[in-house]
Amino acid sequence: PAPYNDDEPRRALIADVELALGVNGMAINDKGFVRKPVACVAQNHEHDDSRPAAYWNAEGHFLHCHKCGQSYGLNTVADLLGIDRQQYRPQKQQRQRQAQPRPHTPAKRQRVNYRYISELPTATLNQRRATILRSPIGTGKTELAKRLAAGKKRVLVISHRIALSKSLSNRLEFHNYLEAPQDDDLLRMDHLVIVANSLHKLIPRRAGVPLPQYDMVIIDECEQVLGHLTGNTFERDEAITAHNVLRALVRNAGQVLALDAHAGRLTWDFLTEILGEDKVQFIDNQHKLERGTLKLWQHPDNMIAYADALIAQDEGTVVFAVSGRKHARTLARRYQERLGADAVMLICGDNSKSYEAQRFINNINQQLPQKRVLIYTPSLGTGIDIQAPVRAIFGIFHQEPLDAYDCHQMLGRCRQAQERHAYVSAIEGNRETDADIIYDRYYTNALQTARRCSFDAFGTQQLADDHKALLKLVARVRARRNRSLNNLLGHFMALARRDGFSLQLPQDEGHNERVNAQMKDAREALQEEERALVLSVAPVSPEEFDAANGELQAKPEMRAGLKRWWIEETYGQTISGELYDHYNEGRGRTQLLQFCDLFITPSRLQAQDRHQAESDIPLHKRGHYSVKQAILSDLIRTVFGELSPEVLLTEEELNARMGDYLARHENDLRRYFNRRPDNSDTPKYVLRWLLRRLGLNLKTYRSRRGDVYGIDADLLAQMLSYR
Incomplete structure (x- = not known):
């Protein structure tokens, strides 16, 4: 077996220790110590803990107490805090049986060094049928594509966003797919830019007519295009179709060029599986631009206060790249109240298709100087190059939904910013990073559902090859993303240094209460x-x-x-x-649908599962309604006997019943409900976690028997009224 990689359980232990100490996500000094003092955990010394003097080192993972003059390692601190380290060890045996994930960058790569990659000799690109080119933002990848396309009769460019496709059409002087009156007109366009969501339009309507062939297929921002195929912008079987068309276009192309500032193993695996390793080369432009200073803030409110000062100077537009729509809208509302609506431009998913937003996007370098503040989300961020000078750009990147690659793409849209700043969430995660395990989870789930629902008996195709091919891509995309999200700040910093930034950490201890209050009011x-x-x-x-x-x-x-x-x-x-509030809080719709499924006959849910298979819903998006119903129904039956708030259990009774339940369903909870190994396995915690998925809660009551536990009567009555 492969050597055991202790990183994941160790990270989980570190996270729990920091949570217990109350220092998770806190600011650190240049030596790695958290600035907030904590009480010393040692039990065998005498000093007054009313004034804590122990400091946690977030880089070396040890605690040093200035009063007793001692340092305590991670394991010692965990033991003194009463954390059971044994719970982090079962993963070891499991991991020993797993193959180590392959590195992100392919081993076979050709290193070059060009300030402008457009100067790369054509002969170098012609050495293989397909070329993956990794080159930093701003080194002329699009100009290279333009030079190579000039000598080809039929060229197709594929991107993942409409805004980017329009920009590419203008720069390359190609047709844009939106110009075609009919889908069949696309087949006759020799130089065409199209988005991944519209690849199905290249399928001829007449039976027996093959897909169009191209002398060159260019996949711009290839890693993002592949990731986009696994996202939520496709409905029903659209992702399967788009993936099949993309594979066929690559297979039939005379030459393939895949471009991305962060190209890596994802694109390499995709192309080599279609064409073979002998037909694909990976060129890595290692030229490092001097991009200046990137200031990383520990608190977004302090960064916003600094941005306020720049805006007050009125010496140029200040830009915000924000990872989430809600936060972007809140920030825009705050500035609109301070500066007036005309001074602030917001581009997000809510308004990106409006006439005003499209006019701004299509003429962004002329329109931008007329605004004091521009705020955009990913709906603009990876689709437009902003060449107009700006006073500063500020990135606000919380842990979800963007990974570090996406954060840099968003921040890199402004090419001529006097200052660059970012807040990146420092919270670490423990998501699965092995693509094989992710693939196996979805595949096994689909197979088990197929057996439960008797797909064969009803003539439903089970697991088709094109479904497996897309699932393989899904697993690789999610593994890549999870690696980044597990240490978003660390990965962001590593990419920044690789891209030529020098990092600076402003002194921003504490929070800006004024900004926080204004953001709260706006929200x-x-x-x-x-x-x-x-x-x-x-x-x-x-x-x-x-x-x-x-x-x-x-x-x-x-x-x-x-x-x-x-x-x-x-x-x-x-x-x-009341309905609005319930729907808006947490996962109201999902919880209610799962609760209602408890009262539906299994045969109806099995029919629903078969319908998803017949509709070619991708494997990773299937609901597995009948299996989930069986798992949750067994929970109610095993623990409470019936869905009633009158059943009250002592902790001993609860532990015994949950023990029986977990013995049957522990693996099911991981596979179907995404329960992570680092989650607490305390029976009471697991029961609460499962009841919340049904919109319910485990309530504690005082009785003569001591504390007893039962389903919250008010919440149960509320959910029953919604059925």
Whole structure:
């Protein structure tokens, strides 16, 4: 077996120790010590802990106490805190049986050093049928593509965003797929830019006519295109079709060029599986640009306060690249209240298709200087090059949903910023990073559901080859993303140094309460406005929403109407304030649907699972309704006997019943409910965690027997009223 990699259980132990000490995510000094003092954990010395003097080293993972003059290692601290280290060891035997994940960068690569990669000799690119080119942002990858395409009769460029496709069409002087009156017209365009979501339009309508062939296929930002195929912008079987078309286009192309500033193993595996390793080369441009200083802030509120000072100087536009739509809207609301609506431009998923947003995007270098603040989310961030000078760009990147590659893509859109700043979440995770394990989880789930639902008996195709091929890509994309998200800040810093930034950590101890209060007020105002609008507008069905143009879709009333439709469809009732609040809190829709499934006959849910298979829903998006119902129904039956708040258990009784349940379903919880090995395995915790998935809660009651536990009666009554 491969050598045991102790990193994952160690990271989980570190996270729990830091949580117990109360220092997780805290600011550190240049020696790696958390600035906040904590009480010493040692039990055998005498000093007054009313004034703590022990400091946790977040880099070396030890605790040093200045009062007793001793340092305590990670394992010692865990033992003194009462953390059972044994719970982190069972993964060891499991990991010994797993193959080590392959490195991100292929071993076979050709290193070059070009300030402008467009100067790369054509002969170098012609050595293999397919070339993967990794070159830093701003080194001329698009210019290289333009030079190579000039000598080809038929060239197809594939990107992952509409905005990027328009930019590429302009720079390459190619047709854009949006220009075609009919899909068949695309087949006759010799030089075409298209997005991954529209690859199906290249399938000829007439039976027996093959896919168009191209002298060269260029996949721009290839790692993001492949990741996009596994995302949520595809419905039903669209991702399967797009993946099949992309593989066929690559297989039939005279030459393939895959470009990305962070190209790596993901693209290498994709192309070599189609063409063979002897047909693919990996060129790594290791030229390091001097990009100046990138300041990394520990608190976003302090960074925003600094941005406020620059905006007040009014010496150029200040830009914010924000990972989440809600945070971007909150930030925009705060600045609109301070500067006026005309001074602030927000581009996010809510309005990116509107006339105003499209006019701004299409003329961004002329429009940008007219604004004091620009705030954008990923809907703009990886699709546009901003050449206009800006006073500063600030990145606000929380742990979800972007990985470090995406964060740098967003930050790199502004090519001429006087200053660059970023806040990146320092919270570490413990997501699965082995693509084989991720693949096996989805594959096994699909296979078990197929057997439970008797797919063969009903003539339903089980696991087709094209489904397995897409699932393999899904597993690799998620493993790559998880590696980054598990240490988002560390990975972000490593990429920054590789891309030529020198890092600086501003002194920003503590929080800016003024900024936090303003952000809270803006957030609450937006929430109240949305609530009032959803409760007052007429419902808009998804079909009506999709049929509307981008200008209508961007209107708040239209989006509120769509949300109202979903709420009323979920609960089967006319909307009320209570329904809105329940839907809006946490995972209201998911919880209710899972709760309702408890009352549906297994045969109906099995039919639903078969319908998903017949509809070619990708394996990683299937609901496994009948299996999940069986797992959760067994929970209620084993622990409580019936779904009733009157059943009260002592902790001893609860532990015994949950022990029986976990003996049967521990692996099922990991596979079907994504329960991680580093989660607490305390029976009470697991039961609470499962009940929350049903919109319920485990409540503690005082009795003559001591503490007893049962289902919260009020929540159960509420969920039953929503059925």
